[in-house]
Amino acid sequence: MARYPWDSTGRAWSMSLFQAVYAHDLGTLQQYTVAIATRAAKIPGNISFDEAATLPSNIATAAIGIYGGRLDPPGARGPYQGAGYTAPWTEGGIGKYKYQPIVVIGGSSSVGQYAIQLAKLSGFNPIITTASTSNEEYCKRAGATHVIDYHATPYSALPAAVSQITTEPVELVYAAISSEEAQRAALEVVAKSGYVVLTLPPTIGALGERSDGMKVIFVMGSVNVPENYEFGDKMYAALPGLLARGDIKPNRTEVLLGGLAGAPAGVERLANNSALSHWFRNNGNGSGSKKPHDGLSKKFDTMVDMAPEKPRHAHADQFFSTKQYNIMVKDCFDAHFCTVTSAWAAAQAIPQQPGVEGLPSEDQLALLAGVMFEGDDLFQDVYDNWCQSFVKKGGKLVEVTLRAAFTHAVYHSQSDEFKKSLKQELDSIYDKAMDTYRQLLDSADAEKTPEYYHEMQSKAPHYLYPFAEHMSKRLGMNVSIMVYGPISAQEGAISVKSIHVGTTNDPASLEWMDAKPEACEAMVKSMCAFGEQCFTPEEHAACSSNHRVELQH
Structure with a gap:
């Protein structure tokens, strides 16, 4: 993509979207490039430059x-x-x-x-x-x-x-x-x-x-x-x-710090397939993002894998489907669904209502409504409810819809004693999962290994950015987060990792460290100098992923 004057009105600079070519003059990652005009498109105002890069x-x-x-x-x-x-x-x-x-x-x-x-x-x-x-x-x-x-x-x-x-x-x-x-x-x-x-x-x-x-x-x-x-x-x-129009929406984006120098760490994160990618898909920046949830601290711990995910208590009918479907539901449902499928095929051969695409004709409805399941009132009720929905909405015969409805009905037809026993078993499974969860929480206080610090520090930009973005939206202010101490990838040397949300209000759209590089460099030096006074040689070594830091006694 490139930025160049497109409009003569409105915006001083417009942005264009195009696919680069493997050639010096048509490639990217350079100050100027050439694009084929017929295969370049103006980026509309509702799409950011970063989002457009995913296209x-x-x-x-x-x-x-x-x-x-x-x-x-x-x-x-x-x-x-x-x-x-x-x-x-x-x-x-x-x-x-x-x-x-x-x-x-x-x-x-x-x-x-x-x-x-x-x-x-x-x-x-x-x-x-x-x-x-x-x-x-x-x-x-x-x-x-x-x-x-x-x-x-x-x-x-x-x-x-x-x-x-x-x-x-x-x-x-x-x-x-x-x-x-x-x-x-x-x-x-x-x-x-x-x-x-x-x-x-x-x-x-x-x-x-x-x-x-x-x-x-x-x-x-x-x-x-x-x-x-x-x-x-x-x-x-x-x-x-x-x-x-929003017919096509761009993929979620995260802007890596450091320009091209930040790319290797991003590739490493992709290779590690961190579960944090789920957070970005659902809560990251970009159009269509969900609003941040309350209780951010709990989500924050979970998304960075600092705490295990708390078990969810399944619904009793879901547990019934998992445990009893093959025993109590499958054979009966399969036999009845064969009957439904035959009736559906016959109904599809009958013309639909003229001018009402997708809705059934009276002849189709009469054929489907005439299907009976003698001796099985439970499935008959499920089927009749489906027919009523089909009358109003039309659509297709979807097996999974009928199967789920019938499984739900079979569960609720069981005796109270059966459902009580099933719930007790479900509660027992959940209690065991919670015991394991609590044990994992307790283990969080155990001694950390260099490998642990290396993993956590490599993820730092990934989990700090959504937090900074959330705070920026809540406060209506720019947010910078700078953490400093022994860096695992630098053999335990003191250094700084930082996240910045907020850019200059001009076409350059610069973050703080780019707009004010001298001030940023001075702050980094100050933090590193202070960090040298805060961490012992043993703590330097504890964070060294390759254990090459020598202790000075």
Whole structure:
């Protein structure tokens, strides 16, 4: 991206968004660069420069993979640029694929987030993605309708999990995460005539169309290669409007201190896959952020892993589903759902109400309402409630919705003695988890190792920044946090780590240490000098991750 005069009115400086090229004059990380005008877009006022930096490569990879077409002649990566769906910036593209399912593997990744948002614009439903439980809300805010926890449901079980959500054939699987396990799962989930889009080279089979009709695409996520020029021109023409309307929202950002010098520490944090990333996704800076919660000190301890996460007490019906579903629910539900599926298929062959897309016709309702489950009043009630909802809202038959409702009904039909026994067992499990939690809390007072200090200090910018940002918003003031003492990565030498929130009110937008470098340097020297008087040689050594500090006695 670059900043340059775009408007002749309003703002003295405007900002442009573009994807760099691996060439001296077209690259970035330099004072001046050249951008291709037709593949550059003005950043609207509701998007910051930092947020816009998450867009170019990520949205290009997502968009080209979904909407790029067939190449003639084939390119270096095969005959397909992408899956060939109509883009939402093309006439008729918004909502075109209503009620067609899509699976995005890796929905909390940078590319996955944009793939989900684009799928939502195109009308795909359900939008099924994989992510950890901690990232479920992050994916749902992007537009996912169902999030499958890949920790609880490994990739090998993904096809079965998807089949419980939708009975429609999945014609498009976008593997934003393209590990071998993810690729294998994608090939099993997708319909025989469908598309699998990969972000890494295929490790299973070849690119292009297979003998069974399935198409495998290794997307080239750049608008600056010849086969993607035209696509890029159209996408960048549409981007300002999509961003200004909030149809596309940028990924969360964190600005690392020190410019390029701060990049290695950021890469290290990504490699460590810290759980703190969850905090930033849900509470970090950027449009759409949640408001900070009260009780910040408790969240602060938890998010930096200084304290273990407190166990949550599950609801009794959730525990019942986990413990008793296969014994008390599954066989009955599976048999009844076969009946429901047959009735649904017959109803779908009947035309819907003219001009009321998605709502059932009277003939469809009559057919569905006539389905009876003799001898099972419990499932009959669940089914009748679903039919009433279908009358009002229309939609699709989703197995997981009926299954959850029936499981809930079975639990509440049990005797009070049964539910009391189940609750006692649940309470016992929770009490044991709390005992473990308290033991971990007590261990926090144990002697700290150099490895502990190294881990905590490497995370310091990550957990101090949201705290400083929170205080800045609460107080309406700039906030600087400077901590100093023996630094593990510097062999226990005294140094300073700092976080700054607040910039100058001018186009340069400088933080304090950049706007007033002499004052910042003087304060750092003063802190280091004072720190030398505060820490003993033993404390220097205790923080040295490589134990090379020699004690002076």
